[in-house]
Amino acid sequence: MLEIAVCDDDIADLECAVNMLHKIFTSQKIAYHIEKFMSANQMLENISRIDIGILDISMEELNGIKLGRKLKEKFPDVKLVYITSYEEYCMQVINEVHAFSFLCKPLEYDKLELQILELLNQLPDSAVESSGKVPKEFKQQMKNWIHDLISTISTRGWNNVPDMTLSILYGKSGLKDMNQLITYQYEADRMNRQWYSVL
Structure with missing residues (x-):
C-alpha cells in the first residue's frame, strides 16, 4: 500500500489536494493511505513511513523546503x-531537495494527475504491485479461468458449475467487477491459498 502524506497550513488547500489525490488513486485502482497535516512539525512527529509527500512551501515554524x-x-x-503560490521557489526545491515536481496554486486536477501518474511510473514495480496493481500473469490466469468456466457451461451445463463460482457470478460475494476478482485471486496466490478463499 502506498503511503502518502500531504502537508499544507491552509485547510482549504489541504482538503482540495487530498480530495484530488483520492480521486486519482481510486481511478488507478491502487491501494493507498493518505495522512494530512497542517504543520511540518506535526508531520515529522507522526509519520513512520512515506512513499509520496505533497508539500506546501510557505508554512509557519518549518517551511516546506x-x-x-x-x-x-x-x-x-x-x-x-x-x-505553492510562490513560483520563485521552483528551482530551489528541485535543486536542493531533489523534488519530483512543482505545481502552482490554485491546484489543477489535470496537472496533479499527470504528475502523480509520472511519479507512479518511476516507483519500483514491487512498490506499486504491493499497492494493489495486479501483474499481467494473474490477469491471464483469470482469463483462462473464465475460458474454462464457459467451456464447462457450454459442454456440461450449469449444474456442473461449482457453487462458489455461481455465487461470484450472481454477485453474492460482493464482488463488483472482474478487476476486483483478479485482485482477490492475486492476493490469494501471494498467501498460497485457493483464490476464492480470500472472499
Missing part, C-alpha cells in the same frame, strides 16, 4: 511534489 530535507534524511526514497 526544510521539511523536504528532513524527510529525505529519514526516508531517502520518498518522492516529493511541491504545491
Whole structure:
C-alpha cells in the first residue's frame, strides 16, 4: 500500500489536494493511505513511513523546503511534489531537495494527475504491485479461468458449475467487477491459498 502524506497550513488547500489525490488513486485502482497535516512539525512527529509527500512551501515554524530535507534524511526514497503560490521557489526545491515536481496554486486536477501518474511510473514495480496493481500473469490466469468456466457451461451445463463460482457470478460475494476478482485471486496466490478463499 502506498503511503502518502500531504502537508499544507491552509485547510482549504489541504482538503482540495487530498480530495484530488483520492480521486486519482481510486481511478488507478491502487491501494493507498493518505495522512494530512497542517504543520511540518506535526508531520515529522507522526509519520513512520512515506512513499509520496505533497508539500506546501510557505508554512509557519518549518517551511516546506526544510521539511523536504528532513524527510529525505529519514526516508531517502520518498518522492516529493511541491504545491505553492510562490513560483520563485521552483528551482530551489528541485535543486536542493531533489523534488519530483512543482505545481502552482490554485491546484489543477489535470496537472496533479499527470504528475502523480509520472511519479507512479518511476516507483519500483514491487512498490506499486504491493499497492494493489495486479501483474499481467494473474490477469491471464483469470482469463483462462473464465475460458474454462464457459467451456464447462457450454459442454456440461450449469449444474456442473461449482457453487462458489455461481455465487461470484450472481454477485453474492460482493464482488463488483472482474478487476476486483483478479485482485482477490492475486492476493490469494501471494498467501498460497485457493483464490476464492480470500472472499
